[in-house]
Amino acid sequence: MHPLLSLSAFWLLALASSLGEDSPPGCVPRRYVPYHRDNSVLFHKEGVFNYSTLLLREDLGLLILGAREAVFALDIMDISMEMASVDWKVSEEQVRDCQNKGKDPETECKNYIRILHKMNNGKIYVCGTNAFDPECDYLSYTDGKLTFEGTAEDGKGKCPFDPFQRYASIMVDDSLYSATSMNFLGSEPVLMRSSPGSIRTEFKTSWLNEPNFVSMAQMSESWQSKDGDDDKVYLFFSETAVEYDCYSKLAVSRVARVCKGDLGGQRTLQKKWTSFLKTRIHCPVLDSHLPFLIQDSYRWCDSQNWEDCIFYAIFTPQADTSDLSAVCAYRVSDISKVFKEGKYKSPVIVATSFVKWVMYSGEVPHPRPGACINDEARKDDIHRTLDLPDWTLQFIKDRPLMEQSIEPIRDQPVLIRKGAPFTRIVVDEVQAADGEKHHVMFIGTEQGTLLRAVNFDGEMFIIEEVELFKTPEPITILKLSNVTGHLYAGSNCGAAQIPRATCERSLSCRDCVLARDPYCGWDTTEGKCVALSSSQRKLIQSVKEGDASLCPAADPVQPMSRHIWPGDTLKLSCLSSSNLAEIIWERDNRTLEPAAPLQRLRDGLLIRNASRRDAGLYRCLSVERTKAHEYKTTVAQYQVSIGSEDGKKTVIFPPQPQTKGPSVAALQAVLVLLAVALLALLAWNFYRGHLPLPWNCVKRSGEQPQQPHDHETLNSSVAYQNAQRSAEDKPLVSSAQHNSGSNNNHTTDGGAQETNAPKANLPTMQFIDDESEI
Known part of the structure; x- marks a missing residue:
């Protein structure tokens, strides 16, 4: 048996027991693979931690990995091979200054690499926390070496001060868009573009109120635009809501956007965003009373048409009352429509000091506040945001919040899972054997596991969950390369390289088809589960229905002989390859009910205090149900025999099931012969005097005893x-x-x-x- 299959089968049963019966549908992975060195290719440098920043340089064949006080250049096909590295440490004086500010010299007063972006000239823009004094520089890879240029830049507003604070950044045409804090205390959150000309958000709670930044994405909405619209940059984050009347602080998830060509206002909102708008993003999870908070997002696009793009986002609860995580999908066109046509919220002063946010029903200025410069504005001789009237600018300064919230596709999550919280997500599209395309979600968790999940027309299905690291550590970064076909994950203890498809884990046709993996199918010629992209032949696959009826008949499982002495204990192992299957035990073709001395275990059957009645042919069946059918698979068979009770090595084999047995008349004849033989034996003993005659016993009992x-x-x-x-x-x-x-x-x-x-x-x-x- 393949070692990975045996390990996964053993641990997936343990995982199933940890998930309650009231778990939401689709939350149990079909296969659970515990940590094994063959699960992924790992990289770790002794004494280096926090591998949380990744940059794919597919043009150089490198994976640029940012860690604490070091940057590594790894072979993108095998990240265990280090091509180059460079240190970026802080001086002792910087450590003392950081320590004097009340920070921990061993953890916080280090240089954590937080930004790695490719420039148009091929160089790498890199920023680090630098002992609570952010700094940026340029990095180049030439002649197999990584080299800093030494042109240090101030990193305030680009890189966070605190290495454990959430942030987001993106590079668009050599312009850095960043969302972080501007000061040491982290009390001045900002969404900023560094060049050309620094421009940022206002320091007002109506703009950003105690935010946790998540991610950023750029959308080319100007491409073939009918109204001459501008490109957008979207920001996902969570913050304390200002629009809800609550006794305590309530956090909500947000999506905001700014226009790429925004230059700020002429008098009002100078060097501030004139196009900053935000609204609530909603992910309904069962009957949760508090909104779930966004943790990461991923932009998926199939073509240059931005309206077909989808944002996948993961959400976790903001209270400890639930251990559910969810994935919701949103159309970019729905988000853009809310910002372009939606209603605004406006603050209203109530009871002298309390501010209540309500829907604005008054007159909206022209040009529309928060809109990008388009053909309609150009007709009014407004070609830049500097030309916008003060009325429009003052309106958006006071009312950056929209009334409508963004609802997910089909108004429900594409995945709900109970267990370790989700941390990161990437999405890949794959074409199945039937020609239909499916979105496969790769999700990292706080336990260092990677989930591979699909939503088949509303049906949530987790193909597998794999442990990537020996020590459970949260996955802090996740990247997908369409060039290499691998995923790259980072955590505090190291980095991992994982293939998109793991077809070799399925060792039979039925297991391969029931896995419902769009990447994999059963090759009848080679007799193994292979990736669709690596075979030109027609493969057996059924991802939507899980129909394994086309599979050829499997070879019968040969019974294994097991011997046990009376009174001893015997364990019969049964490791199913599916966590969704039900295990059934049979003895001599009859279903075994759980009763002493038989005890069902997660990975087998235990026979306690064995006796002769426990002998027989035991069979372990795996029963898995899909939309198409119910499939029974024989996992293991055992021929159990019981030794004699006198302690001698006399093996008594149990009777085997027979299809043709003796007739009832023959059994009756045997019984008559046995009765005649018994009577003859009794008569012989009476005749020899070995047994007293009955009337002698009666006579003797009636006599008086003599002295x-x-x-x-x-x-x-x-x-x-x-x-x-x-x-x-x-x-x-x-x-x-x-x-x-x-x-x-x-x-x-x-x-x-x-x-x-x-x-x-x-x-x-x-x-x-x-x-x-x-």
């Missing part, structure tokens, strides 16, 4: 009665050779006291204590 004339007569009578009493429990044989056999007569008082009784000689009888001498 014995001497001790010999008394002894003979006592011995005869004892011998007759003992004959009821022990076998009696005749022996002419034993003329002096003796037997001790014992009487007990409370089962502990022995008396001296007279002895009698029985020349024709012998008591057998050892049954083996019969």
